Amino acid sequence: MTLHAVVRAVRGQFELSVELSAEPGHVVAVLGHNGAGKSTLLDCLAGLLHSPETSVRLDGRELSLLPPYRRRVGVLRQRPLLFPHLNVRDNVAFGPRAAGARRRQARELADRWLAAVDAAELADRRPAQLSGGQAQRVALARALATDPELLLLDEPLAALDVDAAPAMRGLLRDVLRTNTGRVTVLVTHDPLDALALADTAVVLANGRVVEHGPTQRVLSAPRTPFAARLAGLNLVAGEAVEGGLRTADGALLHGLHAADTEQNSPAVAVFAPSAVSVYPRDGRVPGSPRNTADAVVAALEPHGPVIRLRTQAAAGWAGGLAADLTPAAVADLALEPGTPVTVVVKATAVDVHPAWPSGLARGPELPERSGQAYS
Incomplete structure (x- = not known):
């Protein structure tokens, strides 16, 4: 899925004006200081922030005209935000169920994705019984269970401790490389995340792109x-x-x-x-x-x-x-x-x-x- 997005948005005194493109299977790292517009960009791509001047085209399909639940966009934030009253399996199955899948089919899909993120043994636990790293794995499985064409990762490793982050980074690298059709946009402050996961890097400042190119080049020069x-x-x-x-x-x-x-x-x-x-x-x-x-x-x-x-x-x-x-x-x-x-x-x-x-x-x-x- 080829992504081409022209994002124009205003939040109070802040103006975002970004053009972003990515080829199928590519991971784009978005870097920038706090307040540069990174999260606003993701909200516009996901449809959580509407702007009439924004155009998001995914393989020729205009997403900006669609509500968030019809965009086939998966989102993973810093905090897992799992439903506390559901067990892990039903958390992951929630997306497919909301999309119309039958209960059994959604649970089978959830089990498949939990196995893919090395969390199959957690299926019957409640979120309160999970460590931070485990909860983030489950949240990743939930984001992928709807088979998104566009995956948005908002500082997915920032809240993890030093022991959990490397394992999660390796898992993300494996998951992102196994789907050659999906486009992924990764917001991060960590150069290691960008180098390990992203093909290209975009640097934002004051709502504008000030640097972009291959990740290795942006960070080495x-x-x-x-x-x-x-x-x-x-x-x-x-x-x-x-x-x-x-x-x-x-x-x-x-x-x-x-x-x-x-x-x-x-x-x-x-x-x-x-x-x-x-x-x-x-x-x-x-x-x-x-x-x-x-x-x-x-x-x-x-x-x-x-x-x-x-x-x-x-x-x-x-x-x-x-x-x-x-x-x-x-x-x-x-x-x-x-x-x-x-x-x-x-x-x-x-x-x-x-x-x-x-x-x-x-x-x-x-x-x-x-x-x-x-x-």
């Missing part, structure tokens, strides 16, 4: 601040020039241009926290580094086996950088919030890409301070 933060990378906005990126204050950040980067056009420089070295402000910086700037330590946070240092600066590209240091290095340098430092970024680790879309780095739709970094 982000062109917007939010995507960079999500991927755990630093991003500096400016203009592509020979040798790297010219920031708003006139500084040159040396780096390597991507193939599609055009000279003197809006661009972003992207680099990992591991590419940032930190030295005492008045200390000697070894070698002759080209990307050097002064900053102040803003925060120190445990980040797995390393300490993630974040900077602030009154001006220039060094404000808002993230750098990963070993605990020993932090101790040796006596670093703490407020410590003046010099940061050095390895030029060969800086990739310069076109901003998305053209002019975004200085555009009004996604406020940011040109020349500042995000991670």
